[in-house]
Amino acid sequence: MLILGVETSCDETACAVVRDGREVLSSVVASQERVHAPYGGVVPELAGRAHVEEIDRVVRLALTRAGITKEDIDAVAVGNRPGLIGSLVVGVSAAKALAWALGVPLVGVDHVHAHLFSASLRDAGAEQNEDLRDDSLFPALGLVVSGGHTALYKLLSWTRVERLGGTIDDAMGEAFDKVAAILGLGHPGGVAVDALSQEVGADDRAFVFPVSRLGADSLDFSFSGLKTAVLYAVRGVPQGGTFERDAAGLSHEEKRGVAASFQRAAVRAVLLKLARAAQGNWARTLLVGGGVSANSRLRSELLAFQGAGRVLLPKKAYCVDNAAMIAGLAFHLMGEGRVDDLSLRATPTI
Ligand code: KG4
Ligand code: ZN
Numbered sequence: 001m002l003i004l005g006v007e008t009s010c011d012e013t014a015c016a017v018v019r020d021g022r023e024v025l026s027s028v029v030a031s032q033e034r035v036h037a038p039y040g041g042v043v044p045e046l047a048g049r050a051h052v053e054e055i056d057r058v059v060r061l062a063l064t065r066a067g068i069t070k071e072d073i074d075a076v077a078v079g080n081r082p083g084l085i086g087s088l089v090v091g092v093s094a095a096k097a098l099a100w101a102l103g104v105p106l107v108g109v110d111h112v113h114a115h116l117f118s119a120s121l122r123d124a125g126a127e128q129n130e131d132l133r134d135d136s137l138f139p140a141l142g143l144v145v146s147g148g149h150t151a152l153y154k155l156l157s158w159t160r161v162e163r164l165g166g167t168i169d170d171a172m173g174e175a176f177d178k179v180a181a182i183l184g185l186g187h188p189g190g191v192a193v194d195a196l197s198q199e200v201g202a203d204d205r206a207f208v209f210p211v212s213r214l215g216a217d218s219l220d221f222s223f224s225g226l227k228t229a230v231l232y233a234v235r236g237v238p239q240g241g242t243f244e245r246d247a248a249g250l251s252h253e254e255k256r257g258v259a260a261s262f263q264r265a266a267v268r269a270v271l272l273k274l275a276r277a278a279q280g281n282w283a284r285t286l287l288v289g290g291g292v293s294a295n296s297r298l299r300s301e302l303l304a305f306q307g308a309g310r311v312l313l314p315k316k317a318y319c320v321d322n323a324a325m326i327a328g329l330a331f332h333l334m335g336e337g338r339v340d341d342l343s344l345r346a347t348p349t350i
Pocket of ligand 2: 111115146147290291320321
C-alpha cells in the first residue's frame with residue numbers, strides 16, 4: 001500500500017511517499033528557515049503563506065522522487081494536529097483535495113505521535129531490520145523532544161498512546177533556540193548550540209546551571225528556569241530592567257562554555273525523567289523523536305540509557321518535521337479502520 005503523507009504543522013512544507021507504513025520511497029522537506037530568520041522566530045502568518053506557495057511543488061517532487069504518479073496512491077495522510085492553525089489548514093486542504101480527486105481514503109494523523117514513529121522508518125532499498133517487527137516493540141516508552149513539544153508517553157501499540165507527562169513551560173527545542181538567541185547564534189539555533197558544545201575544548205562544567213526536577217514523582221519538564229539562568233550568566237542580573245552587558249562581550253571560549261553547560265543541564269533533566277518513567281523495567285523499547293533528538297549529546301546519552309530496553313533513535317533526516325512519519329503512522333491507523341472524511345478539521349491544540 002502506498003500512502004502519500006502531507007505535513008505543514010509549523011514551518012516545514014513536507015510531503016512523502018511511504019510503502020506499507022515503513023519503506024520511504026521519497027521524503028521532501030522544504031524549510032522556511034530563510035523566511036523566518038530575520039524575525040528570530042516563526043511568524044505564523046508568513047508560515048501559512050509560504051505553505052500555500054510551496055505545497056504543490058513539494059507534492060509533485062515527492063511523487064517524482066518516488067517514481068510514481070498520483071494515480072498510484074492508495075491513501076492520503078495529513079498531520080492535522082497540533083500545530084499553527086494557519087499552517088495546518090494548508091496541508092489539510094491540500095490532502096482533502098488530493099484524496100477527493102483520487103477517490104482514496106483520507107487519514108488525519110497526530111503530528112506529535114507521528115514523531116515517535118520516525119525511528120522505525122527505513123529508506124527504500126535499505127536492509128530490513130528484523131528487530132523492528134512491531135510485535136517486539138511494545139510496551140514502549142516514548143520521548144518527543146521538539147521545538148513545540150516535550151513529552152513522555154507509554155505506547156501499547158502505534159495507535160494506543162498514553163501521555164505520561166510533558167513540559168509545563170518551554171519545549172526543549174524552544175530552550176535551545178532561546179539560548180542560541182541569547183548567544184547571538186541566529187534562529188533556529190539548536191544545531192548551532194549543539195555544534196558549539198561539540199567543539200574541542202568546550203567545557204560543559206564552565207557554568208553550573210539548574211537541572212529541573214519538579215515534584216519527587218513528576219514526569220513533567222520545565223526549561224524556563226534553565227533558560228533564565230543562561231540569560232543571567234551571559235548578560236548579568238538586570239537592574240531596573242537593564243542588563244549589565246550583552247553577548248557580544250563574551251569570548252568564543254565563554255560562549256561555548258555556556259552552550260555546553262546548558263546542553264549538559266538540559267540533557268540531564270530529560271534523562272532524569274526518563275529514568276523515573278522507566279522504573280519497574282516495564283518498557284521493551286525506548287522510542288525517541290522530534291527535532292532535538294538530532295542533538296549529539298542527547299543521542300549519545302540516550303544510546304547509553306539502561307532501563308527501557310532497546311533504544312530506537314530516528315535517522316537525523318527524520319528527527320525534524322517530515323511527512324514520512326505521518327504516512328507511516330497512517331498505515332497503522334488505517335489497519336484499525338481509523339479513516340477520516342472531508343469533514344476532517346485542522347486542530348491547533350492537543
Ligand atoms: O520537530 P521539529 O522540526 O519541529 C517541531 O515540531 O517543533 O523540531 C525543531 C526544533 C528546533 O527547536 C531546533 O532548534 C531543534 O529542533 N533542533 C536541535 C537540533 N536540531 C534541531 N536542538 C538541539 N540540537 C540539535 N542538533
Ligand atoms: Zn514536530
